Amino acid sequence: MTIYITGQNTCTPYRQGLSDSGSVALRANGRGNAAPLRTSRSSLQIVSENVFTSVNSIVFALGLAFVFHGQTSDAIVSVSVVFFNVLVSVVDEMGGKSRRWSRHTQGPRPFCYPILQKS
Numbered sequence: 001m002t003i004y005i006t007g008q009n010t011c012t013p014y015r016q017g018l019s020d021s022g023s024v025a026l027r028a029n030g031r032g033n034a035a036p037l038r039t040s041r042s043s044l045q046i047v048s049e050n051v052f053t054s055v056n057s058i059v060f061a062l063g064l065a066f067v068f069h070g071q072t073s074d075a076i077v078s079v080s081v082v083f084f085n086v087l088v089s090v091v092d093e094m095g096g097k098s099r100r101w102s103r104h105t106q107g108p109r110p111f112c113y114p115i116l117q118k119s
Helices: 020-028 043-051 054-068 072-098
Strands: 002-006 011-013 113-117
Touching: 043 072, 054 072
Parallel strands: none
Antiparallel strands: 002 011, 002 113
């Protein structure tokens, strides 16, 4: 029996992969795929990655330089820019994390359907 997968204007034969015994043998030799599955970041990771960026560090250092030169109003403006940048980034990523993604995880409907042909 040959399995064909049809697309919009194509029809390609499906090639069979490893057998179960072949897969077990490869895993026993340490040649299996053991990639860890990380689906989400923690809230602490999101906050720390948004606070400690190079742009925020440069603008914050500019604010410190303004303080040392006696320009406190400019320092307040530059530090507030950092604060609002972090606030917007964290709110955006937390909103994305908390949304229900169940309808998006399935993805669009496939345009290929398997057709079985007896040979």
